[in-house]
């Protein structure tokens with residue numbers, strides 16, 4: 001059951017929100033979709049769900065086109081949360097679960113399990129409007145997974161959650177992946193994508209600018225980060241050939257260098273100068289790669 005996005009374009013008038021996008025997401029994958037605001041992530045998700053029709057191209061899940069009628073195989077956590085404030089949690093989940101073709105009894109069984117897992121076992125009879133924003137989000141997440149979808153699409157699942165709830169949600173997502181759910185999620189938080197995804201893509205103005213295995217992406221980027229801590233002045237390193245970025249830190253410097261060769265030269269240079277408490281060569285972070293490819297940073 002592979003998700004295949006074949007040469008998909010979505011135009012609004014003459015504007016290309018998604019531009020000839022081709023992606024294959026294998027079953028059981030946790031796939032990260034990155035992109036600055038307006039890059040086309042939500043538009044892509046809406047097409048995956050059959051809520052929007054591509055202007056060109058096709059999207060298939062397990063070889064069949066996704067239509068709105070088939071969406072009970074898909075779970076969706078939208079970016080704009082959409083619960084009914086006056087409904088009780090229980091009634092809200094029954095309503096949404098039934099739309100996905102579930103029976104009331106199994107909805108209630110699943111609901112209990114999830115409320116327990118999310119450490120809010122007594123919320124079934126609370127009205128949505130009584131819950132904090134983060135807890136409403138947990139309910140919205142439950143609504144997107146209660147029918148055990150094969151494909152789960154999460155638009156910014158961690159936004160607005162405190163660190164404890166981020167961990168709870170991450171654990172839930174990892175567990176779903178282990179059970180075989182294919183998960184596609186967008187996030188502006190690079191560290192979440194680095195932690196959870198082996199594969200990812202970056203969209204820029206609707207086009208794919210990076211796609212592949214995270215480790216491969218980092219390796220092929222070429223540039224490395226070098227962290228040095230020493231008690232003597234390191235500021236001259238800013239002018240060394242091959243040093244692309246220089247940041248002074250509380251205990252030393254953090255550099256971006258052209259390649260591993262430059263890192264080796266720096267090591268020789270530092271070793272000749274005297275004792276350094278730390279000299280570490282790191283792979284670039286996803287943040288570094290994002291900035292380079294998209295040319296902007298997140299707030």
Ligand SMILES: Nc1ncnc2c1ncn2[C@@H]1O[C@H](COP(=O)(O)OP(=O)(O)OP(=O)(O)O)[C@@H](O)[C@H]1O
Pocket residue numbers: 012017035036037038039040041042043044079
């Ligand atoms: N219905 C629409 N009509 C016209 N333009 C639209 C419509 N929906 C989206 N767009 C435009 O398409 C582009 C992509 O929007 P989209 O919501 O997919 O971005 P995104 O990557 O999800 O951004 P964000 O990170 O801000 O959520 C934006 O420029 C947006 O204004």
